Amino acid sequence: GDSVTQTEGQVTVSESKSLIINCTYSTTSIAYPNLFWYVRYPGEGLQLLLKVITAGQKGSSRGFEATYNKETTSFHLQKASVQESDSAVYYCALGANTDKVVFGTGTRLQVSP
């Protein structure tokens, strides 16, 4: 079946520093899957941060970027300069030709002032 791996359960970064959250995926789908990053702020539900449907393309939103790399089956999330308001839980997700989106385990980002 399909799976998404996020290796870091928690990441702490100082404000204005750069961030990378790793995500790799595996799929049995013949077609390339859609890849997503969702974010969950405290007390809120998950919301879509960005989505990329074409291998080789980059998605961006709110200063975050992620590039769909089919060679390394990766979709890492990056930001050049984080702010305290970015503190949240980030989920990588994969959508293929099934009824379900598959989510990673989530990475909690703590931005320190």
Place this chain on the structure above:
Amino acid sequence: EAAVTQSPRNKVTVTGGNVTLSCRQTNSHNYMYWYRQDTGHGLRLIHYSYGAGNLQIGDVPDGYKATRTTQEDFFLLLELASPSQTSLYFCASSDGAGYTEVFFGKGTRLTVV
């Protein structure tokens, strides 16, 4: 704007108790989902539905029942609650299968004592 509303937001029950979690979506989406979120496990799919009267089994269905009474309403039932079901539960909806964006409610925190 798309909206998924869960109730209650917090619930405490005793072991062996009967609990119903409610979810309503005003997105006119066909698909609705129930997930549980636990540290170290990420989001795990309990049950989902692609229309009124339809129910599909997710990845962790044991101990849970669900019912989709209308296109808008999806209920999760715990008939004999156990401490292992203490978790944060999310309801979600989408207008298609795995390729599309999923819209989430704010979650219900359930504690079984």
